[in-house]
Amino acid sequence: MKSFVTPLLTSAALTLFCFPSFALAQANSATDIDALVGAYHQTYGFTGTVKVVQGDQPLYEKSYGLANRSFAIENTPTTRNSINSISKTFTAFGILLLVENGKLDLHKSIGTYLPYLTADWKETVTIHHLLTHSSGLPRESGVQAHDELTLKQQVMRLVDQQTLLFNPGSQYGYSNSGLIVLGALLEQVTGKDYGAYITEQVLQPMQLNNTGYYRGRNVVDRQATPYRMSSTGLEFAQRSKHYGGNAGGGLYSTPSDLYQYVRAIESNQLLSAETTALLFTPHIHSGETDAEGYAWSIKKFGDETLHFAAGSGYGTKSVMIRAPESKDFISITSNWGNTPILNMLADIYLTLKGQSITPPDANQLAKPQDFAKQLGSYKFDPEQLKMHIGMDGDTVTLQAFENKLFLNDELMAAKGADVIGLTYTDEFRVQFQGKQMLIQINGNELRGQKVDD
Incomplete structure (x- = not known):
């Protein structure tokens, strides 16, 4: 059920990453982070895994709570969780592979590649607009939780019927509809389904052995069951927001795999440094100090630049940040939908930087x-x-x-x-x-x- 205080929650979340400039102190020990995460577990019931890396050296990794409450199976660092909208970064990487191979042009209209589109905007919305959430397409397409539509079907039946909310490129407007179009584009150009393409071209070359793509209701080994509170009590929840093709939220992973993923991107082994830089270039402002790259957000924490991606589902939450200069990294995956994950991330980050924070108190x-x-x-x-x-x-x-x-x-x-x-x-x-x-x-x-x- 939708939170009945969504406006308040959204307002609080938006302020979490507006820290003033501060001098970075020597980071506290893993013991301090462990005490902090333990406080979130005790107070908010956090279940999942936290991984913290400092200067590309492992500092902390620990799992909390149960992956399956029915059989009392504990979470471990290799337990897989839905990463929801973090999946968008994989889609963006897959698109850039095709750009570098000369199969796509970022600044050509989407109608150039999808002949079945009929909407007026097909000639004005470009791949660049879709990657930066500046296309003007609405946030949601109307796809329902029980739907098993392919990406092409979602485009033809839902997105193609939508009208733009603003002129492409004129402003930022988060759009899951846009990611549906990008997923259909990958399939159209490669002749493969989205999951096969991402697996063969991204996951396998990066050796992300605990990362994969959901296929309908198919069972995934070591998959944590998502849980959430509702007005009727504790519920298990759907692992992704629908059962169809999902380029915007259809992957699962672990914090360790997400760290390996970031390192693989930075290695420039699959993409050139010039093309990789497009992922993290601030193409359009999305806040006072925030900007959007290609499916990544670029945020300022004091004087430090951070690359940020996060996702939220019915009973899952996930987030990761990477500091490209200090080589710090934090990732959290959770199968407890009531986890205040952005507060948790902010507190871990400040603790890593040696700042004093007030931990949650049960x-x-x-x-x-x-x-x-x-x-x-x-x-x-x-x-x-x-x-x-x-x-x-x-x-x-x-x-x-x-x-x-x-x-x-x-x-x-x-x-x-x-x-x-x-x-x-x-x-x-x-x-x-x-x-x-x-x-x-x-x-x-x-x-x-x-x-x-």
């Missing part, structure tokens, strides 16, 4: 035993929920899991006597009066009535 969480009488579902005015917290439906559920308190899928913190709220903001608070739940957000109060058992 003692700040609300205790289920203190709200035992309030556990259950509450009915609200659906228009009020939609207006103030972006939630569809009319029911909010207070529930306990692993000795933690959740409001729908959001972990609750103690905010005072008989008051709970979100862990990352004070703008959302919850109190109870008899059988009523009172939600206070941005000066507004919403009242819900408890549903009798």
Whole structure:
């Protein structure tokens, strides 16, 4: 279920990487990072693997929690997880291989290569626009979770019917629709399906033995089961956002393989240095200090430039950053959809740089035993929920899991006597009066009535 506080969560996430300039101190030991990651495990229930490299020397790698809760199978460094939108970087690399071989021109229109396109924009949108998320295509295509459409079918049935939101190249606008087109382009030009091309031309030459491409519902060895909290309790989740061709989020990997992937890119063994540089060139601004390369984001952390890629699915999250000058690297893969992975990444990075951070504290969480009488579902005015917290439906559920308190899928913190709220903001608070739940957000109060058992 969609988080009922998405606007607040998005706002918080966007501020995570706006650090002021600071002098880099000597990095703390792996012990400090271990304590930090352990705090995320204890507080937020993080499950997955973290890998940290300093100056191209391994510093820390550890797995937490269960890959499969039904059979109590633990996560390990070789457990595979969906990497969701990090897959886009593999698609971009595959496109550049064809560019370097003279089979594609970055600045030719997509209609040059896909004769079945009929949309007006086929002659104005270029491969460059698609790689930089500046095509003007909408964020989503309309593909559904149960769909098993090929990439060509997705283009013809969905993307070809879409209209542009802005003129190509005029601004940044993240677009999964654009990656569908790029995947179909790879297939059209090579005569191979996307997964076969990426496997043969990228994964195998780079010897990424724990990285692969999902094919429908086919079983993957050592694949972690994705989990998430929902309004009805703990759920296992779909490993990718749909079962069809997926050039924007269809790969799985491990943090160690992602590090090997980055090293392979930097080695220039498959692409020339000149072509590789296009991946990390700031082609278009996407924020005050952020820019977009080809499927990679270029971010500034103080005086340091970082190459950033991240992904999020129904029950999985993944992220990696590479500092090309210091040769530092951090990657996290998680099969717990409620992991605050961007906060976690930022804290690990600052710890690596010797900065002081305040780790998560499980003692700040609300205790289920203190709200035992309030556990259950509450009915609200659906228009009020939609207006103030972006939630569809009319029911909010207070529930306990692993000795933690959740409001729908959001972990609750103690905010005072008989008051709970979100862990990352004070703008959302919850109190109870008899059988009523009172939600206070941005000066507004919403009242819900408890549903009798």
